[in-house]
Amino acid sequence: MRLVEEVLNQLPGDVFGGLQKCDRLLTSLRENTAPIPQVVSQSNLHLETIDWDVVICGGTLGILIGCALVKRGLRVALLERGVLRGREQEWNISRSELEVFLELDLLSQQELVNVIATEYNPARVSFLGGTEVCVQDVLNIGVDPVYLLETLKNKFLAAGGKLFENTAFDCAVVHPNGVLISHTFSTRLLLDAMGSFSPIVGQARQAKKPDGICLVVGSCAQGFAPNSTGDLLASFTPVLNNCQYFWEAFPAKDGRTTYLFTYMDLNAQHIGIETLFAEYLRLLPEYQGVLLNQLQIQRALFGFFPAYRQQLYFPWGRILPIGDSSGNQSPLSFGGFGSMVRHLKRLTLGISEALATEQLSAPALKLLQPYQPNLSVTWLFQKAMRVGVGQKLNPNQINTLLSAVFAQMQQLGEPVLKPFLQDVVQFSGLTQTLLKTALNYPLLIAQVIPQVGIVSLFDWMWHYINLGLYTVLFKLGSKLLKRVKYISPAEQYYYHRMLDKWQYGSGYDLY
Ligand SMILES: Cc1cc2nc3c(=O)[nH]c(=O)nc-3n(C[C@H](O)[C@H](O)[C@H](O)COP(=O)(O)OP(=O)(O)OC[C@H]3O[C@@H](n4cnc5c(N)ncnc54)[C@H](O)[C@@H]3O)c2cc1C
Known part of the structure; x- marks a missing residue:
């Protein structure tokens, strides 16, 4: 040491x-010793005035959605407990995923070029004594967080957004017509972008x-x-x-x-x-x-x-988690920046529509945090890649399993391999890989079952069936639903969320 x-x-x-502080935080999480935060309460009284449409607490990924919302004409304030500045270390992402910054008019072509600090190829996947796979253009772009956040901050301010630095979120009271934050900021909607250790998330999860x-x-x-x-x-x-x-x-x-x-x-x-x-x-x-x-x-x-395996829902209306606090990132890669970028358009349009149609109750906002079977199926993979304390396991089992699975994916080609490496699992690629692995390595699959446990396996099957169902619904249902006309704006909010749910839940947001 x-x-x-x-x-x-x-x-x-x-x-x-x-580093030692980080270790202490880890210990308190493991021992479950941290007190449950009590930062959100409710009141039946109406607020007299409401100054903002959206107040975002937490600036790192909060500025991405803040900039997108202010550009759509909403009154947006951002509270950051420190100074809004990106970290020095690049975020890795794939180039095609960055297109959304152009689509939402957040960056110009030149700014997008400037945001990219590094680019490399190829990227390798390899395991002890086994398969070695090389892919091009997957998570090979290093985005410069300092430049990205500074550029978005300037655009946010130029479009009328207000930034409050050195202003920590302290508490929130949810009223029937708005939320009062830290006794000062009144808003129609509060976005919690305070990361994995957000006190609002802590209260909602009740120390789970x-x-x-x-x-x-x-x-x-x-x-x-x-x-x-x-x-x-x-x-x-x-x-x-x-x-x-x-x-x-x-x-x-x-x-x-x-x-x-x-x-x-x-x-x-x-x-x-x-x-x-x-x-x-x-x-x-x-x-x-x-x-x-x-x-x-x-x-x-x-x-x-x-x-967490369970999707996070807030029990209060008018508050929505985004970024790492939402738990929308893959339990395998933890690419929270990539996840936020992938969901940026869905969230921008969804939040704007929720505000325009006053769909800000807890059940209405829950639809902006949809269950995603394509993420839930990856839980079993995480379980297959870890070892319990005292668990008897062949020391090479995980390497052997991953070697076998990636060898099958390599044979199935890039349409199967690339989405998986980009955190997007699709039904057909997953099914082909599992079938091929089970046929070619039946003994290996049999060894994994006791490692992950039968309960986890049944849980996984439920998500796998849902993944198939969402794929069918996205392919067929969305075509039919797109023909739906003459419905009220509020009804449109619900049916757009249904389309989003099927698309993102089946992994078809990649194309
Ligand atoms: C070593 C490492 C490497 C990574 N590499 C990648 C990568 O290559 N690609 C990728 O996609 N992701 C990567 N990630 C993940 C990525 O950094 C996170 O997903 C991302 O930072 C999450 O941003 P966030 O804003 O949701 O949360 P955080 O980064 O936790 O930011 C929370 C923000 O809220 C503010 N805040 C907190 N409490 C309060 C409060 N009470 N009031 C007001 N403001 C508050 C904080 O100051 C901060 O600005 C990496 C993470 C690590 C640790």
């Missing part, structure tokens, strides 16, 4: 202290423990041999410390980024962030063929992502 402290203390700021968690550590460093390729998912060790370690690597603006991540349940006996960082420093030389002392580390990266 002393090496972790030594390495992190060479960086500006108290990075080691930050996450169903899974992903720990990630890494760095951006200089001193590697020139390498213009990347890894999306690589593993070169068997199960160690009750963890299957996965690696990511890609060129970055300030050097090369490398991450080590692992999935686990919330058992307190699992390793923490500091131990994982020590493992990262131990294994990085083998992974990238470099000595630690050849590297000049620019910054250290660490965190953890809680994930």
Whole structure:
């Protein structure tokens, strides 16, 4: 552990202290010791005046939707507890997903070019002693968060949005005609963009423990041999410390980024962030063929992502979670920026329509947080990629399983492989992959069943059936429903949400 402290203390700021704080937060989540926040209450009285259509609390991804809504003529305020500024470390995404910024008129062509800090090809997927797959143009674009957020902030202000920095959300009272935030800001709708640890989410979930968690550590460093390729998912060790370690690597603006991540349940006996960082420093030389002392580390990266199987719904009207607080990101990749970008058009149009038609009750807003079977099916995959404390497992089982599955996907070709790697699971690709894997490796599949458990398997089947159903409904139902005419604006709100639900829930938003 002393090496972790030594390495992190060479960086500006108290990075080691930050890592220890992160570990303490992880421990309190595992032990469920944090008090349940009480920040939202309700009142039957009407507010006298309402100053805003939308108040967004939390600026990182909040500014994306803030900018889109203010451009549609809505009165929008954004509260950020610190200063609104993107992080230095790039967000990875695929190029086609960025088109929405042009479509919603958030960025010009030139600004979109400027937002892209790096681009690499190909990206590799590889597992110990098994398959190696290379793909082009998948999550290979590094977006510069500093430039993106600064550009959107300026557009937001120019279009009439109001930014309140160093202004933390404190509490909210939901009235019949609006929400009063921190005793000061009155609004028709509150968007909670305060991330995974939002106090509003904490209250809504009532201290429910996450169903899974992903720990990630890494760095951006200089001193590697020139390498213009990347890894999306690589593993070169068997199960160690009750963890299957996965690696990511890609060129970055300030050097090369490398991450080590692992999935686990919330058992307190699992390793923490500091131990994982020590493992990262131990294994990085083998992974990238470099000595630690050849590297000049620019910054250290660490965190953890809680994930819940149940979709989050707020019990109050007039409040909607967006970004990481919504839990809409994949439990496999945790690409919250990518997820927000993918849902940006749906949310912009849906929120505008909810406001225009006064559909702001809890059941009406629930439709903007739809159940997505294509995400829910990935839960089983997370379970198959993690090891319980004390669980007896062949140390190479996870590598062997992933090797087999990716080999089948490679044979099925890019239309199957690429959506999966972009966090979009589709019924036909999933069915073909599972059938092929089951036929070619029946023993392997039989070994996975006790690992994931029969209950999880039945739960997965339910989501899988729904995925098929949503696919049929999207393909057939949406064609029929598009012919529906002469319905009221409020009814349109409901039928647009139904179309969105089928499209996004079946993974057909990708095309
Ligand atoms: C190491 C690492 C690498 C990642 N790489 C990628 C990637 O390559 N691609 C990708 O898509 N995603 C990636 N992610 C995930 C991505 O960074 C998150 O999904 C994204 O930051 C979520 O943004 P958010 O605004 O929802 O939440 P957060 O990032 O948690 O931001 C919450 C915001 O709310 C503010 N806030 C909090 N509390 C209050 C309050 N009380 N009042 C007012 N404001 C408040 C915070 O200051 C902050 O601005 C990565 C994450 C990590 C940790």
